[in-house]
Amino acid sequence: MSDFVIKRPIDFDLEQTLECGQCFHFEKIAEQDYVLTAYNRALHIAQKDDELVFYNTDKSDFDNIWKMYFDLDRDYEAIKKELLKADPKLAEAIEAKWGVHLLNQSFFETLISFIISQNKQIPHIKKIVADISAKYGDLLYEDSSRKLYAFPSPKQLENVTVEDLKELKTGFRAPYIKDAIDRVLALEFSGTDEASFRAFFDKLSPEETIAELTKIKGVGLKVASCVSLFALNKREAFPIDVWIKRIMEAKYFDGKDTKIPVIEKFAKEKYKDLGGYAQQYLFYYARSLKINKL
DNA sequence: GACCAGGTCAGAC
DNA sequence: GTCTGACATGGT
Numbered sequence: 001m002s003d004f005v006i007k008r009p010i011d012f013d014l015e016q017t018l019e020c021g022q023c024f025h026f027e028k029i030a031e032q033d034y035v036l037t038a039y040n041r042a043l044h045i046a047q048k049d050d051e052l053v054f055y056n057t058d059k060s061d062f063d064n065i066w067k068m069y070f071d072l073d074r075d076y077e078a079i080k081k082e083l084l085k086a087d088p089k090l091a092e093a094i095e096a097k098w099g100v101h102l103l104n105q106s107f108f109e110t111l112i113s114f115i116i117s118q119n120k121q122i123p124h125i126k127k128i129v130a131d132i133s134a135k136y137g138d139l140l141y142e143d144s145s146r147k148l149y150a151f152p153s154p155k156q157l158e159n160v161t162v163e164d165l166k167e168l169k170t171g172f173r174a175p176y177i178k179d180a181i182d183r184v185l186a187l188e189f190s191g192t193d194e195a196s197f198r199a200f201f202d203k204l205s206p207e208e209t210i211a212e213l214t215k216i217k218g219v220g221l222k223v224a225s226c227v228s229l230f231a232l233n234k235r236e237a238f239p240i241d242v243w244i245k246r247i248m249e250a251k252y253f254d255g256k257d258t259k260i261p262v263i264e265k266f267a268k269e270k271y272k273d274l275g276g277y278a279q280q281y282l283f284y285y286a287r288s289l290k291i292n293k294l
Numbered sequence: 295g296a297c298c299a300g301g302t303c304a305g306a307c
Numbered sequence: 308g309t310c311t312g313a314c315a316t317g318g319t
Contacts, residue, residue, distance in 0.1 A: 172315055173315080242301090
């Protein structure tokens with residue numbers, strides 16, 4: 001198979017999009033050169049000057065998967081313009097992290113990954129996701145120095161025990177992951193494939209989606225918001241973690257300790273249906289500044 | 295060695 | 308309803 005090359009969209013940067021903290025299942029090979037897995041496929045991709053090179057990829061995989069995964073059809077220039085109009089204070093964050101695209105990730109992987117994410121640093125989340133994939137998923141990519149495995153399907157994890165999960169260093173999250181697997185398998189979807197997950201959640205409002213997801217033990221408002229935003233294409237979601245709380249307090253609440261529901265209401269009124277984009281620019285920016293308590 | 299990390303839950307007021 | 312400590316593990 002040959003390589004598939006496109007002109008890089010002006011608002012897209014590969015490194016920023018992968019390293020901004022929205023996804024965990026990739027490895028950096030070199031500057032602007034990555035391997036990742038998604039939707040049961042591996043992709044070796046590089047950004048060179050103003051081109052994006054999808055190695056060993058045909059047009060049909062690009063059209064059916066990667067264009068959607070990298071959100072390449074969306075007009076980020078218009079989104080930024082609207083956000084800046086609503087909130088000029090976003091300028092710094094947007095200028096610094098201008099190339100972030102929100103990925104359209106698969107539901108089950110995103111759900112489990114963000115359950116794992118609680119009270120963990122990103123490098124460790126990545127390690128656990130890679131370990132679960134290596135133990136239960138299919139081998140998708142191999143070169144001289146790395147192997148990448150698909151994130152396992154719900155069915156592949158059907159008989160996994162809490163003890164198995166604890167061996168993978170998931171700690172107190174092990175029973176949460178188990179509950180998520182069981183509930184996803186028990187849901188009356190027509191199947192456990194991505195299309196049926198999407199069909200199920202597409203019918204739900206943002207609030208109903210959060211309500212449905214938080215039935216899972218270990219899934220609270222923050223994890224449910226991340227799944228809504230990063231997997232279910234509900235781009236008004238505004239997940240509030242420690243970093244977002246910090247930067248919002250610093251920017252808009254005079255540096256004072258502010259309750260999450262207050263920040264949430266504030267963000268909803270300000271950013272409306274574009275909350276998720278604002279959130280991701282702010283999150284990545286705050287983390288790169290290593291903003292600490294004032 | 296203390297302190298923190300893309301939080302959540304149960305139990306105490 | 309709101310607040311607090313516990314929860315596993317690894318990085319700084």
